[in-house]
Amino acid sequence: MKRLCLCLLCLALLLSGCGRDREAERREEYAEELGAQRNLRFTADVRAEYPDKTVSYRLSYAEDDEGCTIGVLEPEEIGGVSVHLGADGAQMRFEEISLDTGPLDRYGLSPLSALPALTRALREGLLESHWTEGELTVWELVADDHLTVQVWLNEALVPQHAELISEGRVNVFLELSDWSADA
Numbered sequence: 577m578k579r580l581c582l583c584l585l586c587l588a589l590l591l592s593g594c595g596r597d598r599e600a601e602r603r604e605e606y607a608e609e610l611g612a613q614r615n616l617r618f619t620a621d622v623r624a625e626y627p628d629k630t631v632s633y634r635l636s637y638a639e640d641d642e643g644c645t646i647g648v649l650e651p652e653e654i655g656g657v658s659v660h661l662g663a664d665g666a667q668m669r670f671e672e673i674s675l676d677t678g679p680l681d682r683y684g685l686s687p688l689s690a691l692p693a694l695t696r697a698l699r700e701g702l703l704e705s706h707w708t709e710g711e712l713t714v715w716e717l718v719a720d721d722h723l724t725v726q727v728w729l730n731e732a733l734v735p736q737h738a739e740l741i742s743e744g745r746v747n748v749f750l751e752l753s754d755w756s757a758d759a
Contacts, residue, residue: 603703603715606733611699613757615640618735619649621751624687637691644695646688659688685723685740690748694738697725712736 610616616639623632634650643662648654685693701717704724708714712728719725728737734755740748 599706599713600703602733603706607699607701610695610757615756615758616644616695617757618755619753620691621753622687622690623749624690625745625747625749631687633687635688635691637695639695644692646691661692685742685747687748690740690750693719693723693740694725694727694735694750697723698727698735701725 616637618637620635620637621632622635623630633648636645636647636649638645638647643660645658645660647658648656697717697719701719704716704718706713706715709728712730713733714726714728717725717727722742724741726739726741727735729735735752737752738750739746740750
């Protein structure tokens with residue numbers, strides 16, 4: 577009886593280890609594919625939690641070989657404002673006006689920097705853990721020493737929701753839609 581229990585325990589440990597390796601491989605393949613894709617586009621409902629207030633935006637994200645552009649869709653009062661992040665720094669645009677905003681702080685998480693931080697974590701982040709919630713797979717990715725990203729993906733590995741965690745708490749919540757990328 578003890579031998580049977582020991583064999584079952586060993587089998588369970590082996591099977592659970594295989595599942596982790598398979599998910600890590602799946603994660604690595606996803607990161608490689610996303611790294612090779614260009615023209616990444618999506619929309620995000622962003623909720624940022626500051627110590628004294630909560631702010632919400634609906635943003636568009638468009639990335640190509642020139643960098644990425646984050647556009648404000650809502651609130652309507654500032655709709656049309658966009659920020660372009662490229663190799664030569666950042667520019668804020670509104671209609672025909674272009675304002676140089678200088679380089680972004682490497683660790684400065686904000687509602688606008690959350691979208692590039694998400695895509696960077698999806699491409700380069702280390703898989704810390706993973707689990708499933710209903711039909712969704714959740715990856716916890718360590719983006720850098722200051723940022724962890726939890727991302728919920730559907731069966732096709734399209735991100736649906738993400739939470740950006742810094743200083744021990746969730747600071748930015750993202751609801752993602754219209755995800756598309758071209759090779």
